Structures are given as C-alpha cells and as structure tokens.
Amino acid sequence: MLWLLSWKNIWRNKLRSIVVITAVTLGVFAGIFMIAFMNGMVEDRIKSVIRTEISHIQIHQPDFKENHDFSLRINNADSLIQKIIQTKYVAAVCKRIIISSLVASAETNTGVIITGIVPDEEKKVTNISDKIIVGKYFEGRGKNAVVIGKKFVEKLKVTINKKIIITLQDINKNITSGAFRVVGIYETDNTMYDEANVFVRYNDLCILTGLNDTETHEIAVLLTKNESSETVKQELKKNFPELEVQDWMELSPEAGYLVSAMDQYMIIFILIILLALCFGIINTMLMVVLERVKELGMLMAVGMSKPRVFFMIMLETVYLSLTGGLIGIVSGYIICKHLEKAGLNLYFWKEVYSSVGYSSFIYPTIDFQMIVFTTWMVILTGILSALYPAYKALKLNPAEATRTE
C-alpha cells in the first residue's frame, strides 16, 4: 500500500511531475544518444584505421618507421609471409615497398610517400580498392600505373589518365624517375590520408629502383578479429625476434587512445547529466515535502513510523526519476537501434569530419552494457537525490498536524 501511496502521490501535481519526468527523460535520452553517436564515430574511425590505413599488425625492420630509411629492408619477404599466414587468427598478409619521393605533374610538384603494393594481395588486407571514385584499382596490364587520393589530385592539379613523374632514389642511391599514369582516384574518410598516400605496383617500383621482388619494407597483417591483435602480435614477436612487430594501437596511438578514453568520457558525460538532474529532483522533492507538512504530520500521528515516512518520500523520488529514466533509456535505445542500421548522414558537415579523419555518415552504436550502467546510474541518482528531502520529512513533528495557523 505504501508503494501505491507513493505512486499516487507523484500524480498529485501532474504538471510538476511531468516537468521533472520530462527533464529526466530528455537528459537520459541526450546522454544515451550522445554516447551512441560518439561510439559510432569512434568505431567507424577504428574500422577505417584498421581496414583502410593500417591493418591489424605491421612488421618492419627496427627503426624503419622513424625515418623510412630505404635500406632497412626485410629480405626473404615471401617465405616470411608463408609463415605468417599459418598463424592462428590471421586472415590475410601483404607486402609493401615504401619510398619517399618527389611527384611532379605538369603544373606543380610535391613530396609524398610512394607505396608499392601487390594489388591482388593488398585487396585482401586493405579496402582502398573499394574507395575508388574515378577509374580503376590497377586493372589491366598497363605498366607504371598509379592510384592517388582525391585530395592529392587537387593538390597536384592532375586528372585521371594524366601522367605524373615520380622521382626517387634507387638501390645504388642514384636519382631515378619514371612516368606513371593515373589509373584510379580514391577517397577515404580521412583527407590527411588521401593527401599522403600514393600507390603503385610492387613490380613497377622494383624495376624503377632495382630492388629484388622478395625484398620489402612493410608486411601488413589482417586478422579475423580486432581482439586478437595482442595475441598475434606476441606470437609474431616470438617468431621474428629480429623484426619490429607492432599492432594498430601502437601504429596509430591516437586511435588506440580513442578506445581507452572513450569509456571514461562517456561515464563523465553521464555523470554530469545526472548531477544536473539530481539538483532538479532535490528541488522538486523539497517543495513536495514542504507542501505536505500537515499531511505528513498526520500520517506520523496516526502511526506511520519515521522509517516509513522516509521510505515513502524515497519511493516517490525514485519513481519520478525512474519513470523519466526508463522513458529516456527506452526511447534512446529504440532510436539508436534504428540509426545503427539506417545511419545518420551529416553530409553538411562532411568537410569538417573528413578533415579530422571521420566519416560524416555515422552509425550510432549502443551496447547493452552501457544501457545497464545508465539504468543503474539513474536509480542511484533517484536514491541520492531522495535522501535530503526524505531526511527533511523525518525532521517533521507530528504535533504540526494539529496546528492550524
């Protein structure tokens, strides 16, 4: 009956209760939505870091990453790849030559990193081939083909099928250069990447530089799932102690940081919202107690014990916050679940997002754990904000009920 009494009591002042419930609903909804949104953004970013830019694990000669020294090469690349592909959780492996170079078009020239790839192998590891917006990803047999990013196209002022000159150092430290035809233009979500990465065929680069085709600078490894990165990394480190084996978190610390910082941000975010709601609820419940001084006095006079009065006010507060909280959680969940499939197209901010490496098409993702956490936090907020008003009610005197002035 006490439960019923509390529930009925919150509907005494409908407008006020609805205002509080709405505030809680909006707060919780905003929290859930923001979290799902940020989650979606981060997951998308991680996905493109792994699937487009880095893959899960890369292997180099020690120190190669620091200065891209041409001479720091892995020799017997192909037999190494054979071994790696046997490792558990490994989905695909490919090799790359990486050389700093100068690229010139008819209009202008600029320094850029050239990556020599084996297109059929590379396709299995990274998805640049899916990001082609003009032309093809190394189809046909034409020699000296190059695939470049959209941003780089703009910088170099070239178009598809035009030739560019790539100048670099060969194996004997002589300057050499070759003319390459632009066969494909790609665009990822990250304009910085598009500007800095130019792809040519492995063999073309070997011919130009005089490298043997079993020599390589970089071996990229794609795994069957993100969570295995650490295990496989350790395994490969053990097998190739003389090489440097790094996972995507080390190779892109900012992406690794995103993952670890995200949870903290989300918790802080939720706490701030709930703290604000807490004060609103306290304020309302204090008003409630003040309004009902006489009635509470009467209840105590006729035999309602202080713990029961305390409990009644607590219940009312928890009902209020929980009603709002549940509406917020459920609506947030439904909407985010929908958007998880449908996606949210922020095309009007595309420039802003892609300049920092994010897709403007966001799929908010919500995980169940976060919902459970939020639900508990809402209940906790209800209880915490109930404490003070309920304590105030405790301090009331039953003799008050009889005083009519």
Place this chain on the structure above:
Amino acid sequence: MNIIEIRGICKTYDKKTLPVHALNGIDLTFQKGEFASIVGPSGSGKTTLLNIIGGLDDPTDGVILIDGVNITALSGRKKTQFRMKNIGFVFQSFNLIPVFTVKENVEFIMHLQGISKEEREKRTNELLDAVGLNDKKNNRPNKLSGGQQQRVAVARALASKPKFILADEPTANLDSKSTENLLDIMEKLNQEENITFIFSTHDSRVVNKARRVITIEDGKVISDISN
C-alpha cells in the same frame, strides 16, 4: 481503572524572545467510556494538552500514564507504535490522505498494523457503516463535504481499535447541521460501543453534548464538571 492519568503536566515552549508557558501543572484522570470535552479560550492550551496526551508532543514536566504505561518514557519508535495501537486521532483538518479513497484511508492504518486483507475489508465495512458512509467508500476525500470527511476521520481513528479517541476541535470547520450529525455519531459510538472520546471545542452546542466538561485557562484546569 483509569485509562488516562495525567500528573503535574507542564509545557513551556522555548521561544527565542521569551518562553511561553502553555501548560502550568495539569492533573486529570479519564475513565473508560467517557465523553469529555475540553473547553477554554483561544491560546489556553487545549491543543497542547491533547497533543501531550496523545504522545505527539513531550511535556516539559510531569507524567502521563495510559493504561499504566508511562508514555513520556517511551522512545520515538515505541511511542509511534503505541500511538498506532492505542490512540485514535481526529484533527480539525488534513485528516485524510487525499490520493486515497475513503475505503483506502480507513484501511491504511490497519495495513500499517499488518492486519490481514479479509479482516481489513470486514472492519472497514463495519466502520463505514457505523459512520453512515459506506456508499461513498470509493470516493476521494475531495468529493466529500467537510462533515463527511470528519466522519471518515472518526472511522479511520477507530480502525485500530484504540483505547480512546482524541479530537482537537473536530467541528471547527463544520456548519451546524454537520456538527450535529458528527456529534450524534460520536455519541452513538460512545453509548453503544463504549468508545472513549476526549475532544476540545469552542462550540457551546458541542459542550452541551459532553457528559464531562473540563475548562482550562492559561494552562490550568479551572473547572471539571461531570453530569
């Protein structure tokens, strides 16, 4: 045996400016089945006295024995328990829980006592019959007249089968017809069920119904007449 025995009750309210001596040494006894009224001018200490008898307030000095139990010595929780089981209250206003129906209001205190559902229903029906409001049992208090509300309050006060009922100016907000009606019901309950009523009042018609009239002034009993 006396169901209520009051000895040397004093009550001083500690106001910051100057203390108010609301009660100055009251000695009274009440027997089972009394129908007594406490009268006196405004500020004479009627409410204070009833509150202290009912254990809602503590006296500054003196003792109150209810059926031999010294309630001034009881701790807060024990006192609440004691009140719930032994004393019925009817106030001038704010007697009922506005969100509950008449029936729920009467049931509530029995619920707090942990009385079974069937027993509760049975007793609620009996009590509402006794105050002539069984047809209104599913109404909220705000659908009832002031007199009807006070009758529900009497029924509610009786729910826990108390030893006596304290009523502080129960008719103060009622018109003369409702006043008469309420008093008739109280009188009937007193005569037929031997229920003890102690009530304060300003109203001479109410005083005329009482079989014992205690007059207090300035916190002292100045006359105590039984007829």
